[in-house]
Amino acid sequence: MNDIDFDWDTIRVFLAVAENESLSRAAETLALSQPTVGRHIARLEDRLGVQLFDRRQTGYVLTEGGIRLIKVARSMARGAADFKRAVDFEKAGHVEQVCRITLGEWGQHFLSRHVPVLVEGLGNIRIELYADDTFWDLTRNSADIAVGNLPPTQSHLIAQKLGERGFYAYASSAYLRKHADAYDPASWSNQVWAGYCGARAKLRSSRLLADILDGKPSRYAVNNSRALLDILRTGEAMGILPDWIGESEDLHRLHAKPLGLGNSWMSFHERLRLHPDLAKVKDRIAALYRQRYAETSQSLQRPNNPK
Numbered sequence: 001m002n003d004i005d006f007d008w009d010t011i012r013v014f015l016a017v018a019e020n021e022s023l024s025r026a027a028e029t030l031a032l033s034q035p036t037v038g039r040h041i042a043r044l045e046d047r048l049g050v051q052l053f054d055r056r057q058t059g060y061v062l063t064e065g066g067i068r069l070i071k072v073a074r075s076m077a078r079g080a081a082d083f084k085r086a087v088d089f090e091k092a093g094h095v096e097q098v099c100r101i102t103l104g105e106w107g108q109h110f111l112s113r114h115v116p117v118l119v120e121g122l123g124n125i126r127i128e129l130y131a132d133d134t135f136w137d138l139t140r141n142s143a144d145i146a147v148g149n150l151p152p153t154q155s156h157l158i159a160q161k162l163g164e165r166g167f168y169a170y171a172s173s174a175y176l177r178k179h180a181d182a183y184d185p186a187s188w189s190n191q192v193w194a195g196y197c198g199a200r201a202k203l204r205s206s207r208l209l210a211d212i213l214d215g216k217p218s219r220y221a222v223n224n225s226r227a228l229l230d231i232l233r234t235g236e237a238m239g240i241l242p243d244w245i246g247e248s249e250d251l252h253r254l255h256a257k258p259l260g261l262g263n264s265w266m267s268f269h270e271r272l273r274l275h276p277d278l279a280k281v282k283d284r285i286a287a288l289y290r291q292r293y294a295e296t297s298q299s300l301q302r303p304n305n306p307k
Contacts (some may be wrong), residue, residue, distance in 0.1 A: 013040040018070050021059035032133045102130045102143040105225035122277045145268045150268040160266045163293040166243045166258030168252040174235025188212050194237035197221035205240040208259045247299040
């Protein structure tokens with residue numbers, strides 16, 4: 001092979017398959033067909049003369065060569081995204097100015113209800129909310145602001161701690177009418193639970209539920225947080241939620257002490273300070289979260305069992 005001829009789309013496919021360990025999940029992420037993703041990978045391996053993945057029954061796993069090359073691919077992704085955002089920033093004040101925010105599904109659920117606050121008085125700014133669990137790679141995600149559970153490690157990013165939050169078990173009134181013993185943690189291994197499946201099974205709440213069920217699967221499992229909340233509302237199951245979400249819904253907290261604690265962080269680029277409108281969006285996001293956290297702390301002081 002004397003000449004490596006591939007385009008950026010092929011690298012995007014390589015990254016997606018590596019992250020999802022699955023052709024089908026990568027295809028869904030990229031809005032491509034599974035055969036198209038498979039052809040991209042086969043063509044890339046052929047042109048490089050390197051096997052990038054081991055094909056296993058459980059999915060696609062990077063080979064040692066693939067692991068080394070994925071680092072370079074990620075660097076390419078960061079460079080491409082940096083260039084794209086630099087172009088966007090050059091359009092400051094233009095109708096196409098965009099503020100991109102990456103955050104988890106709960107964050108998207110929360111902020112989407114407050115978009116009028118984010119844009120008030122800011123003219124034609126466009127808000128894009130990405131429910132992305134890879135919170136901190138702002139460069140790669142072409143985002144300006146990130147909200148999540150860990151501080152960033154990149155030196156060019158600035159971090160602000162928003163607060164500390166806890167995880168609790170919640171259930172609806174309908175569930176509690178059928179399972180009055182749900183307030184007793186000793187009964188939890190025999191209760192009906194809803195949890196996560198797929199990639200979201202790695203989340204903190206999933207690990208907490210796995211400890212309660214001692215490895216048994218939950219009755220219901222979803223890969224979307226809003227769907228989890230919808231199941232809890234039906235009264236068919238109980239589930240584990242972050243307190244700042246659970247306390248704001250029509251649900252009952254089933255115990256007084258948290259099952260686990262975590263921190264909430266906001267990160268943003270240094271260059272955000274050069275763009276007043278985007279900086280205002282960042283400040284408004286921080287204020288919204290801190291207000292919600294303060295309200296949650298007050299709610300947690302009330303008895304968890306109204307009976």
